[in-house]
Amino acid sequence: xxxxxxxxxxxxxxxxxxxxxxxxxxxxxxxxxxxxxxxxxxxxxxxxxxxxxxxxxxxxxxxxxxxxxxxxxxxxxxxxxxxxxxxxxxxxxxxxxxxxxxxxxxxxxxxxxxxxxxxxxxxxxxxxxxxxxxxxxxxxxxxxxxxxxxxxxxxxxxxxxxxxxxxxxxxxxxxxxxxxxxxxxxxxxxxxxxxxxxxxxxxxxxxxxxxxxxxxxxxxxxxxxxxxxxxxxxxxxxxxxxxxxxxxxxxxxxxxxxxxxxxxxxxxxxxxxxxxxxxxxxxxxxxxxxxxxx
Amino acid sequence: xxxxxxxxxxxxxxxxxxxxxxxxxxxxxxxxxxxxxxxxxxxxxxxxxxxxxxxxxxxxxxxxxxxxxxxxxxxxxxxxxxxxxxxxxxxxxxxxxxxxxxxxxxxxxxxxxxxxxxxxxxxxxxxxxxxxxxxxxxxxxxxxxxxxxxxxxxxxxxxxxxxxxxxxxxxxxxxxxxxxxxxxxxxxxxxxxxxxxxxxxxxxxxxxxxxxxxxxxxxxxxxxxxxxxxxxxxxxxxxxxxxxxxxxxxxxxxxxxxxxxxxxxxxxxxxxxxxxxxxxxxxxxxxxxxxxxxxxxxxxxxxxxxxxxxxxxxxxxxxxxxxxxxxxxxxxxxxxxxxxxxxxxxxxxx
Numbered sequence: 001x002x003x004x005x006x007x008x009x010x011x012x013x014x015x016x017x018x019x020x021x022x023x024x025x026x027x028x029x030x031x032x033x034x035x036x037x038x039x040x041x042x043x044x045x046x047x048x049x050x051x052x053x054x055x056x057x058x059x060x061x062x063x064x065x066x067x068x069x070x071x072x073x074x075x076x077x078x079x080x081x082x083x084x085x086x087x088x089x090x091x092x093x094x095x096x097x098x099x100x101x102x103x104x105x106x107x108x109x110x111x112x113x114x115x116x117x118x119x120x121x122x123x124x125x126x127x128x129x130x131x132x133x134x135x136x137x138x139x140x141x142x143x144x145x146x147x148x149x150x151x152x153x154x155x156x157x158x159x160x161x162x163x164x165x166x167x168x169x170x171x172x173x174x175x176x177x178x179x180x181x182x183x184x185x186x187x188x189x190x191x192x193x194x195x196x197x198x199x200x201x202x203x204x205x206x207x208x209x210x211x212x213x214x215x216x217x218x219x220x221x222x223x224x225x226x227x228x229x230x231x232x233x234x235x236x237x238x239x240x241x242x243x244x245x246x247x248x249x250x251x252x253x254x255x256x257x258x259x260x261x262x263x264x265x266x267x268x269x270x271x272x273x274x275x276x277x278x279x280x281x282x283x284x285x286x287x288x289x290x291x292x293x294x
Numbered sequence: 295x296x297x298x299x300x301x302x303x304x305x306x307x308x309x310x311x312x313x314x315x316x317x318x319x320x321x322x323x324x325x326x327x328x329x330x331x332x333x334x335x336x337x338x339x340x341x342x343x344x345x346x347x348x349x350x351x352x353x354x355x356x357x358x359x360x361x362x363x364x365x366x367x368x369x370x371x372x373x374x375x376x377x378x379x380x381x382x383x384x385x386x387x388x389x390x391x392x393x394x395x396x397x398x399x400x401x402x403x404x405x406x407x408x409x410x411x412x413x414x415x416x417x418x419x420x421x422x423x424x425x426x427x428x429x430x431x432x433x434x435x436x437x438x439x440x441x442x443x444x445x446x447x448x449x450x451x452x453x454x455x456x457x458x459x460x461x462x463x464x465x466x467x468x469x470x471x472x473x474x475x476x477x478x479x480x481x482x483x484x485x486x487x488x489x490x491x492x493x494x495x496x497x498x499x500x501x502x503x504x505x506x507x508x509x510x511x512x513x514x515x516x517x518x519x520x521x522x523x524x525x526x527x528x529x530x531x532x533x534x535x536x537x538x539x540x541x542x543x544x545x546x547x548x549x550x551x552x553x554x555x556x557x558x559x560x561x562x563x564x565x566x567x568x569x570x571x572x573x574x575x576x577x578x579x580x581x582x583x584x585x586x587x588x589x590x591x592x593x594x595x596x597x598x599x600x601x602x603x604x605x606x607x608x609x610x611x612x613x614x615x616x617x618x619x620x621x622x623x624x625x626x627x628x629x630x631x632x633x634x635x636x637x638x639x640x641x642x643x644x
Contacts (some may be wrong), residue, residue, distance in 0.1 A: 191378040193365040194343055195392035195443065205391075209382050289382050289423040 038262035074243040078227035081165035085173035093177030156238030164232040173218035180214025216283025296321040302351035313503040326490035329500035371440030379424040386420035410438040531562040546577035561636040564609040578626035
C-alpha cells in the first residue's frame, strides 16, 4: 500500500525530481546556508558568538581596496578566458556542423570531450611543464630558434592563468555551440546566397545571429567556471597571485578564518549569479524574435 | 528562349539522378516540373539555382552560360518549401535583404519594399517577425523577397506544401496571377498534378531523372506520350490490344485507326466512357458487372469489372433524373468519342 503511494508521488508533478531535490537541499543548500551565515556572525575560538549578527564583515571587506583589485582581476580573467573560448571554440563547432560523415563527427566530438576525462589538476600541471621557466617547452624552443635570448616570463602571470582557464573550459563552450549550430536550418543560408549575399556575409548576417543561444549558454558556463576556478590560478598564478575563489580557499582551508572566507564566498556566488544572469539576459534580448507571437 | 537547360546530368554517389534533362522556357513562361519524390525535379531546380554543378550539360539564362556561376551571382529568385524566412529579421528586413546586400540606398530600399509588400497585400506587416505570420502570409513574404530583386527567373520548390488544402487552392490562383502580372519566367517544382495544371503554361513530367514529356496541360491529358504520363495526369483506363493493318479492334465492332503495328495500349479516360444497359443486337466494346457506384450528383462514377480488360472506371454525366445502375448490375460500356483515345505502342512500362 505504502509502496503504491510512493509510486504515485514519484511519478506526478515534481515527483520524479524529488530524490535529486532532497539530495541538493541536504548537501548543497544547507551547507551553503551555513557558510553564508558565517559571513554575518563572529566566531571566537570555534564558538559562534551569540547576538553577533551584523554586516560589519561585509562593510570591512567592501571598503578594502585590495579586495576590489582581486575582484577586478577575477572578473577580467574570466571575461578574457570566455572570449578566448568563444574565439577558439566557434570554428570547431562550425567545423563539426559542416562535417558530413558521422565517423568524422564522432572523432571530433571525442577529441573535444576527451580533456574532460582527465582531471583538471593533471592538465594544469602539464601547463607548468610547457610554460615554466628557462627549461619549459615554450622558452627552450624560442631560445633554440634564436627568437629570444632570455626566457619569457609567462608562468606566474595573468597570461598563464588565462591560457590555463581557456584550455580547461574550452569543451564547455564548444558543446553548446555544437548544439546550436549542428541542427540549424541550412535553407536559410541557401536563401541568403540566392539573394546575392556572399558566404562571409551570410555567416555574419544569418548563421552567427541564429547561433546566439549557443553563444550565450557557452559564455555563461565558461564565465561562471573561470570566475570561480581556484585550481588554475593556484598552480599557474604563483604564490602571490590572488583571485576571489583562491582567497576563499586560502581563508577557509589555510588561514582558517571562516568569516573572511564566507564573506568572499558569498560575494563571489552572488556576483557570479549576477553576471550569468546578465549574459543570459543579453542573449535573450538578442533573441527577442523567438518570443514574437501573433 | 530565355532559359535553356540542355542535356544536364547530375550524379550523386554513383547514381545518375538527372539523365540528360533538356528544357527551354520563353520569357515570362511558367513551367512546372511534375513528378513523384526522387524523380530528380528538386535536383534540377538546385542546378538552376547554382547550388549544384551538373556533371554534364549547360544552363543558359538570357544567352549567358551560368552553369558554373555560384548562386549569389546568378540573378535567380528562389522560394523554398519551408519559405526559409530569416526568423531573426522583421518582414521588412527579410524583403530588403537582397537590396541591402547590393548596397542600395536606404530610401530606394524603403520604397521598393513598400511596393513589393503592397503587391502581395502585406502592407502594415513590415514590422512583424515571421513567427507572427500565418503560413500563407509567410509564403507571400518569401515571394516578395525573391521578386523584389527582379530576378531573371523565379524558382519555386513545392511552395504550397506547408499550407492547408483550402488555402493552397486560393494561393495557387493568386500566385499564378501575380507571376503572370510580373511577367516573370518561373519554374515550379511539385508532385501535385492539380497544382502543376493550375499554375503552368507548360508542364514537364519527370520520372527517374528524365523529362518524359513537356507540353501544355491539356495536351498532356489528351495526348500523353507514354502510359506513365497518362497514368500520372488524371485517372485513366488502359486497355491492351494488338494493332493490325492500320487498326486497333477494341471489341464490339469498334476499331480505332492507327499507324503502329503490334501490341498497344489504348488510353480511355473515364469521362470518355459511358455506361448503358445491355441490349440485344447493340454491340458494345466492353461488358461487365458494376462493382462500385459513387453517386456524386452531377456525375456518377462507376467501377466495372470488364473481365479480361480488368476494372474500368467510368465517370458518367448524369442526365436529369436518370436512374443509375446498381452494384451487381450487368452493363455495357461504350466509348463516347473514339477519335479522342490515345494509342500508345508497346507493352506497359508503368
